[in-house]
Amino acid sequence: MVNVLTPETQERAAHGPPSAGAAVDGRGRTRQRRRQAVVAYLFLVPTLLFYAVFLILPLGFALLLSMSRWAGFDLGDIDPVGLDNFAGLFADGSTFLAPILTNTLLFALGTVALALSGSVVVATCIDKLRFQGLWRTLYFLPIVTTVVAVGNVWKYMYEPGGLVNGVLNALGLGSVAFLQDPDTALPAVVVVQAWASVGSAILILTAGLKSIPESYYEAAALDGAGPVTVFWKITLPLLRPSLLFVCVTQFLTGLQSFALIIVMTKGGPGDATNVAALEMYRQAFSYGDWGTASAAAFALFVVVLAATLAQLWMFRRKGEDA
Amino acid sequence: MTRRRFPWFSYLLVVTGAVLTVVPFLDMLMTSFKGPGESGTLPYRFLPEAFDLSNYRAAIDQLDLPVLFRNSVVATGVITGSVLLTSSLAGYALAKLRFPGRKFIFRLVLSTMMFPPFLFFVPHFLILVHWPLAGGNDLFGRGGAGLTVSIVALAMPFLVSSFGIFLMRQFMVSIPDEVLEAARIDGAGEFAVWWRIVVPQTKPVLVTLGLLTFVDAWNEYIWALLVSTANPDVMTLPVGIQLLQDYVDPTRTLPIVMAGLVLSILPVLTLFLLLQKYYIRGVMLSGLK
Numbered sequence: 001m002v003n004v005l006t007p008e009t010q011e012r013a014a015h016g017p018p019s020a021g022a023a024v025d026g027r028g029r030t031r032q033r034r035r036q037a038v039v040a041y042l043f044l045v046p047t048l049l050f051y052a053v054f055l056i057l058p059l060g061f062a063l064l065l066s067m068s069r070w071a072g073f074d075l076g077d078i079d080p081v082g083l084d085n086f087a088g089l090f091a092d093g094s095t096f097l098a099p100i101l102t103n104t105l106l107f108a109l110g111t112v113a114l115a116l117s118g119s120v121v122v123a124t125c126i127d128k129l130r131f132q133g134l135w136r137t138l139y140f141l142p143i144v145t146t147v148v149a150v151g152n153v154w155k156y157m158y159e160p161g162g163l164v165n166g167v168l169n170a171l172g173l174g175s176v177a178f179l180q181d182p183d184t185a186l187p188a189v190v191v192v193q194a195w196a197s198v199g200s201a202i203l204i205l206t207a208g209l210k211s212i213p214e215s216y217y218e219a220a221a222l223d224g225a226g227p228v229t230v231f232w233k234i235t236l237p238l239l240r241p242s243l244l245f246v247c248v249t250q251f252l253t254g255l256q257s258f259a260l261i262i263v264m265t266k267g268g269p270g271d272a273t274n275v276a277a278l279e280m281y282r283q284a285f286s287y288g289d290w291g292t293a294s295a296a297a298f299a300l301f302v303v304v305l306a307a308t309l310a311q312l313w314m315f316r317r318k319g320e321d322a
Numbered sequence: 323m324t325r326r327r328f329p330w331f332s333y334l335l336v337v338t339g340a341v342l343t344v345v346p347f348l349d350m351l352m353t354s355f356k357g358p359g360e361s362g363t364l365p366y367r368f369l370p371e372a373f374d375l376s377n378y379r380a381a382i383d384q385l386d387l388p389v390l391f392r393n394s395v396v397a398t399g400v401i402t403g404s405v406l407l408t409s410s411l412a413g414y415a416l417a418k419l420r421f422p423g424r425k426f427i428f429r430l431v432l433s434t435m436m437f438p439p440f441l442f443f444v445p446h447f448l449i450l451v452h453w454p455l456a457g458g459n460d461l462f463g464r465g466g467a468g469l470t471v472s473i474v475a476l477a478m479p480f481l482v483s484s485f486g487i488f489l490m491r492q493f494m495v496s497i498p499d500e501v502l503e504a505a506r507i508d509g510a511g512e513f514a515v516w517w518r519i520v521v522p523q524t525k526p527v528l529v530t531l532g533l534l535t536f537v538d539a540w541n542e543y544i545w546a547l548l549v550s551t552a553n554p555d556v557m558t559l560p561v562g563i564q565l566l567q568d569y570v571d572p573t574r575t576l577p578i579v580m581a582g583l584v585l586s587i588l589p590v591l592t593l594f595l596l597l598q599k600y601y602i603r604g605v606m607l608s609g610l611k
Contacts, residue, residue, distance in 0.1 A: 039419060046481075051434065059445070126336055128332045140598075144591065
């Protein structure tokens with residue numbers, strides 16, 4: 001999902017100035033207007049067709065499926081069952097609420113906490129160094145790397161004969177079966193997701209840091225404030241808008257991600273790393289239960305929507321933009 | 323900031339973080355050179371005994387890498403081309419043309435960004451499978467495999483990007499109307515105005531959007547996995563490599579998988595390093611990934 005809260009968005013939204021037709025009068029003008037409308041729709045036809053087939057139709061279809069039972073073959077066999085699929089998700093003994101939705105929230109929150117604290121520290125430090133571009137490039141590498149590469153490398157690193165356990169053994173500690181132990185599997189994938197998203201957070205925070213006036217730091221230096229005091233009393237409070245932005249977008253991404261989990265654990269062991277989007281995927285493509293899958297998708301959508309609205313509300317209330 | 327002393331502590335933190343970021347990549351590279359019995363065994367060794375290139379040969383043969391590569395290139399190329407074209411056309415119409423419904427369509431574009439991608443995997447897949455009169459289907463979408471038989475299935479759900487339209491529109495709004503008006507008075511049609519004036523003026527944004535789209539499309543995994551399950555002929559690089567990882571003895575194939583991964587991330591990595599400036603601006607514009 002893309003965040004649409006860039007500064008120019010709202011002011012320019014939907015009421016740009018009229019452009020053509022000013023120089024021509026009378027009938028010529030209406031003719032030009034009409035021609036321009038035709039051209040505009042010609043330019044928009046591919047997009048509107050796409051929206052019809054790949055946006056509106058699928059949403060309607062998914063909504064229908066979420067309230068039906070269907071084996072997946074003949075469209076005529078779709079059997080409406082009302083809200084049964086949703087009721088099934090939240091029924092006693094269903095794993096959807098716990099552990100799946102709890103895992104989803106833990107995954108998103110854990111990623112935010114790790115990536116945010118890591119990126120704040122690194123971004124603040126990079127700001128004091130030379131070759132800032134080089135550092136940012138290095139931290140950015142995971143972002144342009146396919147999830148299949150990231151997931152497999154880390155999966156191997158977590159193995160008993162992998163790098164992480166190699167380091168633990170070298171330190172005299174025992175090996176940990178990170179991805180096989182239900183207690184460590186979720187934290188282990190959270191670390192990878194955070195590792196992969198720190199780079200973009202650093203980028204946003206660096207931009208935020210650059211916008212803090214130098215005079216604040218000079219004043220603090222005159223007052224004899226140490227670097228730690230400066231960080232807590234000046235940098236962090238003034239970085240708040242960027243922090244909030246990173247926090248919210250990272251959280252929304254975390255709620256929806258499941259590709260990394262498919263690659264690393266497939267949701268296992270048991271349901272230890274199963275998240276809502278993965279459950280939707282499994283219900284559909286492993287069990288062919290299209291109804292339950294669609295219901296799970298909409299249930300997660302409600303959570304994402306609530307988080308999005310909370311975000312809009314926070315930004316509006318504080319009058320802050322990204 | 324305080325630049326009086328050499329910032330030892332900052333260097334320490336940043337270098338540690340950078341090492342943590344780069345080490346998994348190096349581990350992937352080193353493992354790709356390891357011989358049989360050298361990976362996944364105790365004790366862990368970072369460096370291979372010899373820099374053996376045979377895993378790369380094996381990856382190319384066992385993975386059918388040229389085919390995977392071709393599929394990835396076709397899907398990525400179609401998606402990037404289509405996103406650039408449709409975003410530029412629609413962005414121009416929304417920014418500079420006057421027509422009834424403009425406000426409504428712009429709102430529509432913005433509101434589509436509210437719907438997260440995971441909502442669409444199931445219905446998109448079913449729509450492609452039941453596409454009428456394709457892949458052996460009848461008029462009601464029954465009986466065949468639908469559009470999944472075609473390589474375009476990989477690209478179809480990504481052909482238009484609402485973010486791209488929005489981005490192009492925001493940049494086109496700032497092109498002065500006088501310039502466009504002058505061209506119109508000189509007799510240029512709207513298509514010529516778009517192609518000769520608007521497109522050249524928005525080249526840097528097009529590069530940014532193209533790069534973002536290219537990287538996303540190249541790295542896309544879930545949708546390609548779904549389509550490849552229905553039709554293995556259109557398997558892309560990430561899907562093929564993951565398949566090898568999942569179904570063949572991991573201790574023996576791990577170095578081959580790593581070699582395949584190294585080859586598969588090279589194109590994007592090179593592109594990113596060359597055009598970093600544009601990519602980074604794109605990430606700033608689109609928020610986080």
